[in-house]
Amino acid sequence: MKTADIPTFVSHLECSMTGARYEADRVHGLSEVGRPLLVRYDLAALGQAVTKEALAARAGGFWRYREFLPARRSENAVDLGEVTTPLVSLPRLGARLGLAGGEAIVKDEGRLPTGSFKARGLALAVAMAKELGLSHLAMPTAGNAGAALAAYATRAGLRSTVFCPDDAPEVNISEIELQGATVYRVNGLINDCGKIVGDGKATAGWFDVSTLKEPYRIEGKKTMGLELAEQMGWRVPDVIFYPTGGGTGLIGMWKAFAELEAIGWLTGKKPRMVAVQATGCAPIVKAYEEGAEHAPLWENAHTIASGMRVPIAVGDFLILRAVRDSGGFAIAVPDEEILAAREEVARAEGLLLCPEGAATVAAYKRALADGRVGTDEQVVLYNCATGLKYPLPKVTRRLDKNGPIDYAAL
Numbered sequence: 001m002k003t004a005d006i007p008t009f010v011s012h013l014e015c016s017m018t019g020a021r022y023e024a025d026r027v028h029g030l031s032e033v034g035r036p037l038l039v040r041y042d043l044a045a046l047g048q049a050v051t052k053e054a055l056a057a058r059a060g061g062f063w064r065y066r067e068f069l070p071a072r073r074s075e076n077a078v079d080l081g082e083v084t085t086p087l088v089s090l091p092r093l094g095a096r097l098g099l100a101g102g103e104a105i106v107k108d109e110g111r112l113p114t115g116s117f118k119a120r121g122l123a124l125a126v127a128m129a130k131e132l133g134l135s136h137l138a139m140p141t142a143g144n145a146g147a148a149l150a151a152y153a154t155r156a157g158l159r160s161t162v163f164c165p166d167d168a169p170e171v172n173i174s175e176i177e178l179q180g181a182t183v184y185r186v187n188g189l190i191n192d193c194g195k196i197v198g199d200g201k202a203t204a205g206w207f208d209v210s211t212l213k214e215p216y217r218i219e220g221k222k223t224m225g226l227e228l229a230e231q232m233g234w235r236v237p238d239v240i241f242y243p244t245g246g247g248t249g250l251i252g253m254w255k256a257f258a259e260l261e262a263i264g265w266l267t268g269k270k271p272r273m274v275a276v277q278a279t280g281c282a283p284i285v286k287a288y289e290e291g292a293e294h295a296p297l298w299e300n301a302h303t304i305a306s307g308m309r310v311p312i313a314v315g316d317f318l319i320l321r322a323v324r325d326s327g328g329f330a331i332a333v334p335d336e337e338i339l340a341a342r343e344e345v346a347r348a349e350g351l352l353l354c355p356e357g358a359a360t361v362a363a364y365k366r367a368l369a370d371g372r373v374g375t376d377e378q379v380v381l382y383n384c385a386t387g388l389k390y391p392l393p394k395v396t397r398r399l400d401k402n403g404p405i406d407y408a409a410l
């Protein structure tokens, strides 16, 4: 196992709650106290092994950050043609919002394989599962994570089984199955699906790759932070708005910034991290406002932004810590504002966001209005998936080719 053709600097794994150490190169789920395990690196050695210049010469994709990642053997590093996702500025929206020196930028994760940022976490989780000899992976999903698991597991020659709420976007359910997984619709929410995965482990023999219940999806999500910092010239924006469900992306980016700071690649202030949720499912926002460390189950969770419909998160305290340590905040927006923001950005900028991405725009507008974000600040809004997978407004306008066409009225 230790023979490596990728230089890795993993020293051990650590319980995010108690700090207890766990050995690397072993199959791990949650820690003994039922909390996420975080991968720790010999950062001094990592910092010696790679330079910004060497990195700049590499091709795009997640594995260009290989020193910051846990995989040891390149044969396990499956890829599906990952790209560096673009930063798309929103100048018209900015002008409308009265920005003075500030900028609103979308990081468009919809350009990744399977159309979402879930590719980042699952590429890593699948690579590590392969490296550690696992053969059957299972997960609950709102849709996008299942699609990424299916694609990367199939690519790696592993079996995958996926459970999603029965109202998950149809296209997700179909693509999961087509990309080689077995998918089940469940008459419940994502936490009900998660219970099925957990309860079935012993009998079905699958490995649970639920958000933060294995240590490597977050390492993949870390590439969002590494990539953003590199793209911006090894600096970071003032504020990051992140649509928060299980929170892996937010926690992963915060971990990335800390590691970059430790090796001296990031200096100065880190961004304020803003967790965005929908008012119909806002456990993190409630806990943030109450000053709590944990976020209990949110009853009757509902929102059109299905990726954020996560009533309870195993990494709740990690999300809240990142938000508070960064000087950020958590904010909820109603579905009507999410839909209005999607339409506004699409019509003004020609950029179609997913509802979760649109939620960050709605939250940004609120934060500008109440002064929590300044008009002079640079803000990055995460659009975590392509807008094309979600139900879109119907267009009813028609023309009869056989009748007279009133061109003056068109």
Ligand SMILES: Cc1ncc(COP(=O)(O)O)c(C=O)c1O
Residues within 6 Å of the ligand: 116, 142, 143, 144, 145, 211, 243, 244, 245, 246, 247, 248, 249, 250, 306, 307, 308, 354, 356, 357, 384, 385
């Ligand atoms: C499009 C989209 N945005 C945001 C999220 C929430 O991501 P996280 O679990 O990292 O908080 C999801 C998760 O399913 C998603 O699919």
